[in-house]
Amino acid sequence: MKKNCVLLFYIILVVSPAAFLSTRCMADCSTTLTEKRPWLGLHILITTKDKTEQLTEVVKDLAKIGVNSIVAEINYGYEYKSHPELTSGNPSSKELIKKLVDECRENHIRLIPQFQCLGHQSWKETTFPLLKRYPQFDETPGEYSKNEAIYCRSWCPLHPEVNSIIFDLMDELIGAFEADALHVGMDEVFLIGEDVCPRCKGKSKAELFAKAVNDYHKHIVDKHKIEMLMWSDRLIDSSKINYGKWESSANNTAGAIEIIPKDIIVCDWHYERRDAYESIPMFLNKGFRVWPASWRKPEAAKALIDYSRTFSNPRMVGHLNTTWGAVPIKELAGYEPLKYSISVFRTTQKTYLSEVKELMQQKWPNNHTVNIVCHGHSVPAGYFKTPDVDTFNAYPHLLHQALKAKYPYSVINVIVTAIGGEASDSGAKRFEQDVLSHRPDVITIDYALNDRRIGLDKSRESLTSMIEQAKSRGIKILLLTPTGDLSAKLSDPEDPLNKQAELVRELSRLSDVGLVDSLAEFKAYISNGGCLDELMSQVNHPNRKGHELVVKAMMEWF
Numbered sequence: 001m002k003k004n005c006v007l008l009f010y011i012i013l014v015v016s017p018a019a020f021l022s023t024r025c026m027a028d029c030s031t032t033l034t035e036k037r038p039w040l041g042l043h044i045l046i047t048t049k050d051k052t053e054q055l056t057e058v059v060k061d062l063a064k065i066g067v068n069s070i071v072a073e074i075n076y077g078y079e080y081k082s083h084p085e086l087t088s089g090n091p092s093s094k095e096l097i098k099k100l101v102d103e104c105r106e107n108h109i110r111l112i113p114q115f116q117c118l119g120h121q122s123w124k125e126t127t128f129p130l131l132k133r134y135p136q137f138d139e140t141p142g143e144y145s146k147n148e149a150i151y152c153r154s155w156c157p158l159h160p161e162v163n164s165i166i167f168d169l170m171d172e173l174i175g176a177f178e179a180d181a182l183h184v185g186m187d188e189v190f191l192i193g194e195d196v197c198p199r200c201k202g203k204s205k206a207e208l209f210a211k212a213v214n215d216y217h218k219h220i221v222d223k224h225k226i227e228m229l230m231w232s233d234r235l236i237d238s239s240k241i242n243y244g245k246w247e248s249s250a251n252n253t254a255g256a257i258e259i260i261p262k263d264i265i266v267c268d269w270h271y272e273r274r275d276a277y278e279s280i281p282m283f284l285n286k287g288f289r290v291w292p293a294s295w296r297k298p299e300a301a302k303a304l305i306d307y308s309r310t311f312s313n314p315r316m317v318g319h320l321n322t323t324w325g326a327v328p329i330k331e332l333a334g335y336e337p338l339k340y341s342i343s344v345f346r347t348t349q350k351t352y353l354s355e356v357k358e359l360m361q362q363k364w365p366n367n368h369t370v371n372i373v374c375h376g377h378s379v380p381a382g383y384f385k386t387p388d389v390d391t392f393n394a395y396p397h398l399l400h401q402a403l404k405a406k407y408p409y410s411v412i413n414v415i416v417t418a419i420g421g422e423a424s425d426s427g428a429k430r431f432e433q434d435v436l437s438h439r440p441d442v443i444t445i446d447y448a449l450n451d452r453r454i455g456l457d458k459s460r461e462s463l464t465s466m467i468e469q470a471k472s473r474g475i476k477i478l479l480l481t482p483t484g485d486l487s488a489k490l491s492d493p494e495d496p497l498n499k500q501a502e503l504v505r506e507l508s509r510l511s512d513v514g515l516v517d518s519l520a521e522f523k524a525y526i527s528n529g530g531c532l533d534e535l536m537s538q539v540n541h542p543n544r545k546g547h548e549l550v551v552k553a554m555m556e557w558f
């Protein structure tokens, strides 16, 4: 499938250059984290100094796409002064962490260090420094040579000397990160309450797990007066909510949930698509704050976000994206699942058009006409294979149909003011006369494909001008990122099409207007095994299927 896409692309490029020439399209700062704003987060491993440096370099780009919190898992990758014997490999220095802290602060990103507690004390054959240096802390000392037949080692939560050492490490991290929260990990603890441990043998695993949680909570929340986060899986009873033994507990730890403090923020990770994620209401109902976490599958992330957003609960704090090496740190800001989940999260905040929606729900005689103007270039104008204009298969008409299906009592005009071949500088000049004169309730603006021609600065200027004019009249705006283009290199963040999409996303954030992320929809289609060509009627114009993707994203606002 992928090979065919490439082949077709070259056929168009080499055999039919005329196809290019004939096309018309050739022709928070407010991201400070507060309880009211969603936590749009990223979890990343910085277990070596290289990774810390790389992360520092991309913080600004991450802020640009909307990330406002980072969980940085460092574990033994720090130059601990209190316990230099527990530093491993190629660790980060205090100075290096300071640079990361400053960069995050400057970009309004909350930085939360993570130290993996209790479990995950080895990986494959490698046992990590704590249990290597202090084998007496091991829950299964001397067992499982070369870590065979186990997933990861655990430390013993009842060993009388382990906490004082761990707390020294936590203290240093909290200081170096100037942290207002610490993530203690605690996922996938399979070795706990083992028979070979003289202290834990025969004890309740739930109580042992809870003791560990409570010990860390006392140190982090009671003593340091900062917040504590942890992964969710050991608190979910797999006999009640069966996610399998990894993301729920089949080893009797789940009872701990009843005997731990409820001010802990639970990072509830689920990486597969499901119809329901029942642990979310379970945690919310018990009083926890919940930060659902997804991984690399956009569809699974979207399902998790959509489901979590159905609970309009102030304890639902946002969304956390994990990466687990799926993308090099340098390319994080272009990591599609992250951008996709951020855009989906933002577009699921449906209040922006609530007044318009309310209006469309009114029945005669209380209703009145709603005007939606689609402004832009050839795509909203309906050009398919130039010069054919397939109005009734293009997104303005499809939007009209979708709205009428959803709001049967409404009177809606969808007015197209788009001109093939136009860029936003011309579109801005005629904005008042051609667009505002219709007294629109909503305006969609779609110029990104052609704005590659005029460059980012001019594009920013003219888009901003249109946004400001509309906002000053109280008109709602949906900004569109570009639809696909066979001549663009979608996987390259530096490709002008991607740059243009970034600008549109940034402007929507800065101006607080709606975003329809068409390009993210096209990319999600491709990452799910589809071929861009299946969405196109010519190199730069979508076909009906492509237009349907745009409408799907638009309808999330209505």
Ligand SMILES: [Zn+2]
Binding pocket: 139, 155, 156, 157, 158, 159, 193, 194, 197, 198, 199, 200, 201
């Ligand atoms: Zn033990």
